[in-house]
Amino acid sequence: MGEWTFIALLFVISLILPAVPILAGRILGPRKPNPLKNSTYECGVETVGDTWVQFDVQYYIFALVFLVFDIEVVFLYPWAVAYGQLSLFGVVAGIVFIVTLAEALLYAWRKGALEWV
Amino acid sequence: MGDIFTTIYNFLLSLLIGLGADQVVADAIITFLAAAVLATCVLLILIFNIWLERKVLGRIQDRIGPNRVGPYGIFQTVADLTKLLTKEIIIPSGADLVPFFLAPILMVASVILVWAVIPFTGKTIGTDVNIGVLYFVAVSSLGIMAVLLAGWSSNNKYALLGAFRAVAMLVSYEVPMILMLLVPVLLSGSMRMGEIAAAQSIWYVFSMPLAAFIFLIAMTAEIGRSPFDLLEAESEIVAGYQTEYSGFAFAMFYAAEWAHAFTMCALVATLFLGGWRGPGAEQYPTLGFIYLAIKIYVVYFFSIWSRGTLPRIRIDHVMSFCWKFLIPLALILIVLTTLVDKIAQILLINRFPNYLSMATPADMLPRAGILLAVNLVVGLVAIGWIALVGRRERRHQTAAEHPASVEAGMATR
């Protein structure tokens, strides 16, 4: 538990450390807001419509493929830690796991899900 | 033999106990001080790093670089920061205030937190948690959150587009990165950063050069440096998710970006270049700190070098490169190295009883040789394959653009 005290302290400090200069900037810097200055910066062109436009489904597929791989690698880490003591069977079991996921990648590739449009 | 940090720790401990504090309180105070000093140093060293980077970039581009403020312009960063402090922090209309200011703060925090698990010498490390490598990955996902927050809360289409593009790229390159982070774990049998560094009698960059190279590429993408600097492709998305930030809120993003680059270099140095290890570092741990610093700056120099020389790649190419080349390559590499290494271990354990030992370079040599061979074969096949695909692609393109210039068989296709 002691080792996590350090991380908890560091977390709090690392939140305070950047917050203080921003606060100082708010206090020390000039503050003269006006509607024109605060308007959304879109290269000088008037903003049209809502900011939160509908995105292409492509982003969703990438995020999903990423999620699947993320979970896969998480499973692989304990396997990697134990690797030195595993038998050949254990290593092959891990490889079967990786190959199954490689199939998933191959499927996404063949279906054109990895094309950025 | 203690190192300089242990000496300071013992000195402070005896000082506090002399002042009347009991052991637990004194320990808590020192832990707090250590965390504060570590976090501050990560940010303070940026003043030097930014100057160094601008100077080197200047030389690469045949300029002098900053040379006005102080000797060799070394105080240029201080001057820039002072200027930013006097600038207004504009809050764009319609901004979501809490996420808007949380984003730069989280971004800096996600970088500082990584330093908790970097071993500075053989004996000094912020905290050697038993999941060190995963801790790093988990913490850096906070940075991705910060990008999302910034893009969302700015109420700006460019910021939103830039943020989502950045997130798509960052999460994509996180996959080859975490796959290659497996390699030091596989070889050292531990996720503790301290043990990984200590296990490298032969640096992993020599036994697994391809893994180190893939990690280096993924790292360059994660820190958004050229050729992967699409996060700030100003001709397409203005300034990406930072578009609406000004003054010190912007400076924090800027600082986080630089600190991220430096931190990743420290990680490469620790995981693949042996960290603090070097001649004499076991006897004199303080020497290890110097070795680590040298290694970090060597990697950092490579990062600046690639930034100064390579042109930006188009976003669809960046994504295909990751999903269709790096990730399959990383998977193949892991499968082949584990398989070959395990078979070799079973076959050779009689001839080399120290096959798995990491105590001396001589012990590690047989294993390193086998791993190096696998790496070279996989690497050469990959290069050959991509050269072949590239040549075919170019021929198709020429055929489509100038049918007459290609022989008849190709033109009709």
Add this chain to the structure above:
Amino acid sequence: MVITPVTIAFFIMAAFTLGGSLGVVTNRNLFHAALYLILALFGAAGLFVLLEAPFLAAVQVLIYVGAISVLIAITIMVTRRIMGVESANRQWPLSALVGLLLAATLGFVIMDRFAGKFPVAGVPDDSLTRLGMALVSYEGMEAYLVPFEVASVLLLAAMIGAIVVARK
């Protein structure tokens, strides 16, 4: 009850988790709800640390904060209406009842199994190695080879399903 740093940390983390969960269900802005969800999941990661399960804590942050939240944010962007969605519909009393029943069952099971059995034994030093060994062994007390391989097939199926759905 003895107040130690650990109990204080526990209450802070519990407050994060509960407050975050409350924010998720009461917020009208979908994006804010997602942020509260991340806060709640982060609190859960802290609880894992307190339970001396740092591996689970890292996985919690890595997968939920790092990946699921990105997926949720993108899902929000891909669907249309974002703001001012009605946070409750006519079925809320029923779901509240189901939620309460579930919480009561869980609470009962935990009290029944573990009451008076604290503190449990510490976590062994080589817990990660043992976890890794257990994932690929097929006999003995800790044999999780089949679930391990099934997990990969499940992930494969999930991805195929998602791509098929997204293409429509």
